[in-house]
Structure formats: structure tokens, C-alpha cells
Amino acid sequence: MESEGKSPVKYTHCELDMSFLLGLSCAIIPFANHDHARRVLYQSEKHSQQAIGFSTTNPNIRVDTNTHQLYYPQRPLFRTMLSDSLGKPGYPLGHNGIVPRPEYFNGQCAIVAVNVHLGYNQEDSLVMNRSSLERGMFRSEHIRSYKAEVDNKEALGKKPKYEDTVNFGKMQSKIGRVDSLDDDGFPFIGANLQSGDIVIGKCAESGVDHSIKLKHTERGMVQKVVLSANDDGKNFAVVSLRQVRMPCLGDKFSSMHGQKGVLGFLESQENFPFTIQGIVPDIVINPHAFPSRQTPGQLLEAALGKGIACGGSLRYATPFSTVSVDDITDQLHRAGFSRWGNERVYNGRTGEMIHSLVFMGPTCYQRLTHMSEDKVKFRNTGPVHPLTRQPVADRKRFGGIKFGEMERDCLIAHGAAANLHERLFTLSDSSQMHICRKCKNIANVIQRPVPGGRKIRGPYCRFCESVEDIVRVNVPYGAKLLCQELFSMGISLKFETEVF
């Protein structure tokens, strides 16, 4: 300060650190000031919400509809000013000594290599080390709760009709298996429930089944059964199902720099490139993720992380007040690594030295809640929509995947007419209707009297009042429905038919 002769200015407010202009989820991003603003927003608004961590200290007494918990959460190697200010390491019980110190990071430190791996990390997918996952990396526990309620007879006062009382209890159900249920209608703790099983048995005195069944996508082990009542005169029960998930193909992961990707391949440890020290990456990401996204912060994080892991003293990655790149490179150099974080690796399949150096370093990675197990959709035959008779779209109802306009265009462009016909007609809402060739109108199937007192059923043209020259044509049910709806509005469609 060159304020000679000037009296010291009195401040009323003071910014303690430059990163305090950011919110919590943003100020804990390492080197956020080196990243493109959009990527920082992705992390702080989206991925920080979706990351699986250890969000509560009392998971065993909670009953949430759907929660996730990471098996082995880790604090990242770097530190930021904000995460320190909100609870300094070394005070494990926080400042008031009762509540444990909160953790703001939901991730694990993975050794990340920036490299191609047999093309399995193209287009933002990533390759993971299966051995690391088998050792517990990114494993998570998922708890889902099912709730059911019945009327409380004592609280209600007046007795309802005998037949209508619904009670918890086991009964031989037609809608699903009840093998794991006890007589009270609840499964025993530790029961392994598969899709389609009954979670909570509930039935009326009359024998009407009100049981709650697992959807075809749901399964798990019974974690707990809670019985309770509320003030509205209802008794309710909650059954929590637990599932442990190891990462599998299609699960989503993200670094702290808005670099999300899905798991594209699980590779065994021995097939990965290894360094002279025998270090093998846990994750391999594609170098194409960086140039257009402009997130050098991730590379700085990896380089700094490597220095810290080797015992370096530079540990802060606070946005806006970070150490210079030279300091990071010097720290790496002192630790015996190449300045720019590159390492010589050997091909794990052949044992040959790889010509180019590979950038490698520990990076904080998050597992996001989007998991392929919750999203897989497949079907061969299944339920159809009652109105259109086309397959339903809903995943919960075992629906199909839409074959839309773009896909149709694609097949047309290929000239694959037979394939298109099969996809849009045979496998969808194939149907038939009758056309009178004389008047070209639809001929409906009706029941009509014939001379002789009998009634016969068959296609009959009411315009021509004849059964002559009526043909049967294959049309999509959707088209037939359209004709009928138009007909009801007084618009008749005419059909030119030809023998094919």
C-alpha cells in the first residue's frame, strides 16, 4: 500500500478470500477459475446434486423413498479455502464438539489416465479398471422404501363394514410370490425379494387382494420394516429394500469439472498400461474431452493431486487464489515425476514401451445417480395401448422403445422397405378391415338376418346393402381408428383397393 500520509481507511466489510464470492458447491471445485464457466455451472448445479456420497449420518433410522450411499467415500487430495473454513481437518467433531464435521465432497480419488483405450472411451465414455471396482471402488448401496396403510380400527371409533376392512396379512396371492412373507404380511429382515414378489401383504376380510407388488425392474434385500400410525387414523408400514451395486456398463461418472461420462468398458488390471512404479489407472478418459470443453482445471487437479500424493506441501486448489502452474510442476519435479504430469507407460498386453507419454494423476471422481440398471428398457412382446393397440412406451409397464420419425427416415433412406414394414406394422398394430369395392367404403362386420329366419355374422356393406365384392385389407390399427373417428364426425374415407 502506497498510502503515504493518508489516514487508514476504516472498513465495515471485508472479503476474506476471493473464492467466497462463490457458493458452497462452486467454491469447492478445484481450480474453478481455470475452467469454462459453463463447465463450472454443470458441476456446481447438476453433478454436485447427483453425486452419490454419504449424505447423512443416520442412514439406519431413516426411511427415505429412495437413497444412495457410497461404500467408501473419500475426501479429495486437494483442499480449498471454503471446505477448510467450514470445518478444519483435525477437528473431527466440528466446532461445537457434538455434530460430526460435514463433508462436502462426494467422490473418490481415482488414478485417471488421459489416453485412448481400444476405442472404448470414445464420445465421453470411460474405461474403468475392473480390479479396482472389485476392491470396492465406487460401490454403492441403494435403499428404496415401500409404504402401505390400513385403517386403524380403534382410532376410527365406529366400526366399518366387516367385509371392507383391509388388514396386513399373508394370503396366497394370485399377483405375485409371497414366499418371503411372514404371517403378518411383512417380509423377514434379510429376505431376498425379486421382481414381481409381494413386498407388503394386505388383504380385505372378503378376500380381495390389496398387496403391494414389486415392479419388474425392482428387487433387493429387506433392510428394515417399520410399523407406525398417524393422526388421520391410519396404521402404516414401510418396508425398505437394499441393493448393493458395483459400477456396471452405462453407469454415469463425472469429475468435478463438468466432465461427465458413462462407463464404456471394464478392463482387467493386467491389460492396462502400467508405469515403472507399477501404477495402473483406475479410469481412462479420452483426450478429446478437453480441447472443446476448456477444462484445464481437471488437468491441474490431477497434476497437483499427484504432487500431494507424493508428499508435496502445496495442497490448496482454491478458486482464484491458486498456486501457479510453475509451482505445481516444480512440486512434481521434486517428487521425481515428469514436470507436466506425463509418464512413460508399458503396454499391459504386450509389455512393450508405449511411444508416447501418458498424462496420469489422481483426480476426484463422482458417481452420479444415473445408473443403467434403473434405465434398461427391453421387450419382445408385451402390453399394448388399449386405444391405439400400439406397444406402450412406459418402462415401468414393460414398454418398448419408440421407433420414431428419424428412425423411419433412416430406413427409408436405406430402401429397407420390408424391414420398415415389419417394424411399423407387423410388430406394432397390425390389423385388418373390410372394404366394399363397389362404393369404396368401409364394410363393418355385423350380425344381420337372412331369409329363413337365421342371423349370420360377417362383413356387410350398408351403403350397397350387399355382401358382394367385399375385400379384406391389412391396415395399421391406428389408421382404422382414424377412419372410424372421422366417420363419427361425418367424414367418410374412401379406399381404392387393388389386388396385390
Added chain:
Amino acid sequence: MEGASYQRFPKVKIRELKDDYCKFELRDTDASMANALRRVMIAEVPTIAIDLVEIEVNSSVLNDEFIAHRLGLIPLTSDRAMSMRFSRDCDACDGDGQCEFCSVEFHLRAKCINDQTLDVTSKDLYSSDHTVVPVDFSDSSSGFDNTEQRGIIIVKLRRGQELRLRAIARKGIGKDHAKWSPAATVTFMYEPEIHINEELMETLSLEEKTSWVESSPTKVFDIDPNTQQVVVVDPEAYTYDDEVIKKAEAMGKPGLVEIYAKEDSFIFTVESTGAIKASQLLLNAIEVLKQKLDAVRLSEDTVEADEQFVFHGRESFFLHSTVFDKY
């Protein structure tokens, strides 16, 4: 090419040998051999690990799967593993893994009865076979504080919580699950051959020499304090990071040093998880590799494939000649 033998006689020289650590040189062979050895050590040397867990009581904070996974990762002394059977091809039992040829049973009973947190560790696992027990690190000559060492922690119990279970350990290989991998680290490097261009080096000033020597992150070169010459102190410290070569180029002196990787000699570093000794790991790996080669040699498929190859070879020759006839 008749009579030409490609057989080589690789040499192994052990440099350092501890229970869980081994450093050795492998010479007169090529990368395929060295890498096969590395891969087999990581993925195919069998060990014993807990595979089935039957939980009787678990009121701890960790769920059953969590504890089962942690149990599986505990290294067990597996000197017997090579002679044991895989439970899938064990004839003595019906595959439930309860016979002495293919499995070992463990019991764990722990209950916390006072206010102090009870650590359930691998020492609480009682084995039915005294040769297969959780690895004990406390008596190893490592520099850890041995007084506090109480095995590998499985779970912590507070007052009133209990854990009771029965576990069956089986033989397996690292390819099936990482818990069966006996190797913590297996790596090798090509032995470097460093030639300093002394003539060019002499054109550098002492300051330039120092900065060049210091450009290597590892201590490969040094300056002789008497002669002020750059000397190679430890060629094996070189990690092939190319830093010195780039530095020389940046100084305008390309070719200051030439570094080759010897294609036929390797320096291995092997660290074991403790399941088997590092030396035994290497011997077992060679044994497994031999078995694999025998399997290839004896398999009828290879004989058939060879015959097929000969037949196809002829046919393609025939096809070629017809093509030639045409033109």
C-alpha cells in the same frame, strides 16, 4: 530354417528379497516373456480367499454384503493354494465348498459388551485349517508400529452390537476376482543404456551442466566434483520420461545423450499382498505359465487346427493358381 533353434536361456538374478518384496533382473529374453510373467503373477496365480459368507447375526452398522465384501478382500496365507482344487472341479464334494480339498471354513463371533468401541479384525476369524489363516503383518520386518497392529479391521461395533458368521474360503485366481490376486504390485522396466556424448558435453559450461543434470526428476546423472564431468550415477533411476533429452534439445544440443532401452533385459519389482511370499509368487507364476504351455501343446484342438491350416493352405494355393490362369 531347419535345425535353427530359437531357444534362449533366460537368466534371473535376484537383487533384493524380502517376504513381501522382490526385485530381480531377467535377462536374455524378450518383452513377451517378461510380460507373460507379469500378467500371470497378477491374474493367474491361485490364492485362497473368502468366497461364501453365511451371516447368522449382524447388528453392526454395515450391511451383510458390505461385510462379506470386506471379508473377501482379507489376504489369507495361501501356500496350500497350488495343491488345492478349484471348488468347481472338486469331485469329493457336490460343489457347496465344504470339503477339505477345496475349501476352508472360518468362524467369526464378536459382540461388544462394554462402552468402548470394539474393533472386529481379521484376528477374530477362526480358521478350521491352521495353514490357511489371515495374513499377519505384525511380525514382518516392516517399519510399522507393531504394538498397535491388530490385523485388518472388518467392522467396528458399539455396545450391544453383534456379528456372528460362518465363511468359506476357496481357491481362485485374480482373473475371476481381484481378491484372489496375490500381487500388490508387479512391474518391470527395460534396463536403460545411457551414452553421454562427452565431446558435446564438454561444450557446456558448468552452469549449463548443472541445469541439465537437474532437469531429470530422478537422480540419474551427477557432476563429478573434481573433474566437473557429467557422470551417470544410476542408470536405472531413469524412468524414460525423456526430460533430459528434451532439455538438451531446448539447450540447442540435440544428441547430448542417447538412451536406449535394452530389449532383452528387464528389472522386475514384485510386491505380494502377503498371501504368498514374493519369491513363491514368482515360482508359482512360472509353474502356471508352464501348465498353460503344456495345455496348448497337448490340446487336440491345436493338432486339428494345424491340420486344418495345412489343408486351407493348399486350397488357397489352388485358388490362386486358377486366378492366375484367368489373366
